[in-house]
Amino acid sequence: MRTNKNRLEALSDGMFAIILTLLVLELKVPELANSSASVFAAGMAELAPKLLAFLFSFFILAIFWVNHHHIVHQIQHVDAKLLWLNISLLFFASLFPFLTAFIGDYPLNPFVVALFPLNMALSSVVLRALWKYAFVGTTLAPNQLTHAQKRQRLRQETRNTLINLAAAALAFVWVPITLTIIVAMPFLFVVPKLLTGPQRMLQQAASGTSSEE
Numbered sequence: 001m002r003t004n005k006n007r008l009e010a011l012s013d014g015m016f017a018i019i020l021t022l023l024v025l026e027l028k029v030p031e032l033a034n035s036s037a038s039v040f041a042a043g044m045a046e047l048a049p050k051l052l053a054f055l056f057s058f059f060i061l062a063i064f065w066v067n068h069h070h071i072v073h074q075i076q077h078v079d080a081k082l083l084w085l086n087i088s089l090l091f092f093a094s095l096f097p098f099l100t101a102f103i104g105d106y107p108l109n110p111f112v113v114a115l116f117p118l119n120m121a122l123s124s125v126v127l128r129a130l131w132k133y134a135f136v137g138t139t140l141a142p143n144q145l146t147h148a149q150k151r152q153r154l155r156q157e158t159r160n161t162l163i164n165l166a167a168a169a170l171a172f173v174w175v176p177i178t179l180t181i182i183v184a185m186p187f188l189f190v191v192p193k194l195l196t197g198p199q200r201m202l203q204q205a206a207s208g209t210s211s212e213e
């Protein structure tokens with residue numbers, strides 16, 4: 001049975017807003033014995049791991065939300081399977097505040113650090129399944145994508161999953177490698193889109209197509 005997507009959008013946006021809010025609650029104000037520069041620097045140094053964990057978690061979640069927004073924007077109707085795929089994505093997204101706090105407390109523990117990219121990989125798997133079901137497996141999201149474009153999107157999601165799984169495994173080789181990959185991931189997703197965005201809009205304008213996705 002197909003229904004409209006209004007409640008799915010409301011639940012998803014509300015959940016992402018709550019999750020992003022929970023992230024910042026893990027940043028506890030450091031206790032400063034006095035107003036000297038050395039005490040302030042020591043307090044900030046103690047806060048640094050949690051602050052860095054907050055920053056990359058915030059942008060990772062922002063990337064998931066943007067991708068989710070573009071997918072749902074094109075969906076005209078939803079059914080039971082799509083709803084459960086969406087709920088599964090929200091479940092893995094809701095784990096990020098806990099994992100952020102965990103990695104902030106134990107930034108050099110390979111078991112703890114590996115959990116973060118592992119959760120990213122599982123989130124990517126569900127996001128891929130959601131996109132494939134809406135755009136390839138059904139007509140829930142009518143589109144004019146070519147077969148090659150659909151394959152390219154699915155390969156991209158598969159590649160993202162493999163990168164995250166590799167990052168999780170590398171935590172047991174050398175933790176800084178995994179931390180570097182985690183920090184770099186938002187830039188790998190966002191910067192190329194920012195660079196290609198204006199060019200794509202010009203191409204769409206020249207061809208007379210809409211830039212709305």
